Amino acid sequence: MGTFIDEFGTIWGAFLATLSLTVVSGALALVWGTLLAVMRVSPVGPLRTFGTGYVELVRNTPLTVMFFFWVFVAPSIGFVPPLGFWIAVIAMTLYTSSFVCEALRSGVNSVGVGQAEAARSIGLTFGQTLSQVVLPQAWRTAIPPLISVLIAHTKNTSVAAGFAYFELVASMQRLTNKHPADGIVIFFGIGLMYLVITIPLGLLAARIERKVAFAR
Amino acid sequence: MSGSILYDAPGPRAKRLDRTLNIVFSLVFVAVVAWIGYSFWQRDIFNDRWAVLWEGARGQTPADVWGSLARGLGRTLLAAGIAAPIAMLIGGGIAIIRRGARSRWVSVPPTVLTELARGLPVLLLMFLAKLVFGWPFLWSVVFGLVVYNAAVVAEILRAGLAALPKGQREAGLSIGLSTMRTTLIIELPQAVRIMLPALISQLVVLLKDTSLGFIIAYEELLRTMKLNSEFFGSESRIVFFTVGAGIYILINMSVSRLATFVERRLREGGGGKGIEPPEIGPAGPIPQSGVGGPAREEGAHAGDPVFGAGRRPESRPIPQRRPGDDEGERRRQAYLGDPTAQSLRHNTRTGDSR
Structure with a gap:
């Protein structure tokens, strides 16, 4: 326990690193994922194809392989992103956005067909149908899965530890090497820092779901 | 057009617009x-570096x-092949204990453990x-794979158990x-x-997570890719990367397709052997309601929405099925009010969308 308190400065710094990576790449993934979802439901064929292809490809690629590409392969084809934080942001954003897209799309699909029919029958266009009628309803359904995507995203930031970004898991590695006897304490301490992020998100999801369940 | 619910069959103007777009x-x-x-061509990506694949080098x-x-x-497959069965067994065990336990002293510890295991990154567990x-x-x-996936499997099975009609349990007890x-x-x-x-x-998730072994220096596919490219020089x-990523994507896509295929067969009710939805009505099959008519009352089929289509009113959208739809589809169904809904709604923390 003493080790955990003594080294709390390091752990806190690492926690902030994890948190900032989670927030920055999470926000970017939400934006890019929403765009992808719009592409996947849009009437324009090539956009649909692109969205589908992107999601299929990225969802079936391990995150580690995604990181590997940006760290080792991209420089050899002439694209050199700054190592550390920004590479992690790029990889995490591209990866998580495909899951965001799927969550949103399932939300859009969950809206009753009658809603869209009604909107069309009073003459709304595709854009109006989507923004005025379908999305406000889809949003509710999509939030719980979106939160579970974000929880997975939080845990996935740990992969950045293997690619030159000092966050919680990397700090565990360093601290365990420094205090080999206190490995278990350090493990639980680091685990706790993850739970600090993920458990409130989970509770939030459960809360929202109860609200949505009443609204339906 | 794809038959989406969001837009009509296009008229002449929309068709022109569509064509232009x-x-x-x-x-x-x-x-x-x-x-x-x-x-790429300017950077000489297409030069003889690819020859290493068919001519060898050094x-x-x-x-x-x-x-x-x-x-x-x-x-990679060895790690997944060892971890998957163990995770299934442990996950199944936990689900049974949680469902079958009579006292809280038995059912609470596994609950807490699964919650903890699902909330931690797999990489952290591997480092532990x-x-x-x-x-x-290897171990x-x-x-890492077993601890995380056993918890997720337990959660999936819990959702499945909760979705079963009450009568099954009552019959067993009686x-x-x-x-x-x-x-x-x-x-x-x-x-x-x-x-x-x-x-x-979940098997896809497990397969993808084996690549975390790269970070703790287990010599799996990704690590092999790296070692090879170090040996043959940075040009390679x-x-x-192309070969390795291709292998990963190919394997994962095949397994995803398998999941979609199984799901479709289950939904269409033709699921081959095993449990046919038992008729509980007095004698002979109850006539199917007409289009959009009242759905059958509960208890007509075991776990109806999955086993047969009898319960879903026709007016609901039958979504366009695309490969890889499984997850969204499941959630969508959950919100259309089938019995799996409740359990799936509580399933938000699995983070199984890795």
Whole structure:
């Protein structure tokens, strides 16, 4: 326990690193994922194809392989992103956005067909149908899965530890090497820092779901 | 058009607009691809570096190259192959204990453990095994995969068990089986069947997570790619990356397709052997309600929405099925008010969308 308190400065710094990576790449993934979802439901064929292809490809690629590409392969084809934080942001954003897209799309699909029919029958266009009628309803359904995507995203930031970004898991590695006897304490301490992020998100999801369940 | 609910069959103006947009965006894509190809060509990406795959280099034959990649793939599959059955067994055990336990003292500890295991990154668990327990690489990877996936499998099966009609459990208890035995021999087989697509999808997650072994220096496919590209020089990085990423994507896509396929078969009710939805009505099949008519009352079919289509009013959208739809589809169904809904709604923390 003493080790955990003594080294709390390091752990806190690492926690902030994890948190900032989670927030920055999470926000970017939400934006890019929403765009992808719009592409996947849009009437324009090539956009649909692109969205589908992107999601299929990225969802079936391990995150580690995604990181590997940006760290080792991209420089050899002439694209050199700054190592550390920004590479992690790029990889995490591209990866998580495909899951965001799927969550949103399932939300859009969950809206009753009658809603869209009604909107069309009073003459709304595709854009109006989507923004005025379908999305406000889809949003509710999509939030719980979106939160579970974000929880997975939080845990996935740990992969950045293997690619030159000092966050919680990397700090565990360093601290365990420094205090080999206190490995278990350090493990639980680091685990706790993850739970600090993920458990409130989970509770939030459960809360929202109860609200949505009443609204339906 | 794709038959989406969001837009009508296009009229003449919309068709013109569609055509224009189609052409514009197709041209944009062609241009982007051409630009990427051109910049690759300028950087000599298409030179003889690819020859390492069929001619070998630096005294290595192509057989050596492919052999080493195959060994890497073998170690990836080995880790997944050891971890998957163990995770299924432990996850199943936890689900049975949680469902069948009579006292809170038995059911609460597994609940807390699964919650904890799902909230921690797999990589952290692997480091725990490697740095703290000092296990060998393979077993560290397996440890991380088993702990996380067992918790997720337990959660999936719990959702499946909760979705079963009450009568199943009551029937088991009324013929004198204990709660544990009821869960084990009556409910579990049905729950596994309902949740089979979710379980197979989880296999994809597990396969993807084996690549975390790269970070703790387990010599799996990704690590083999890296070692190969170090041996053959940095020019060959993109070559080995293309091959390795291709292998990963190919395997994962096949498993995803399998999940989609199984799910469709279950939904269409043609699911082959096993539980046919038992008729509970007085005699003979109850006539099916007409289009949009009242759905059958509950209890008509075991786990109805999965086993048969009898319960879903026709007016609901039958969504366009695309490959890889499984997850969204499941959630969508959940919100259309089938009995799996409740359990799936509580399933938000699995984070199984890795």
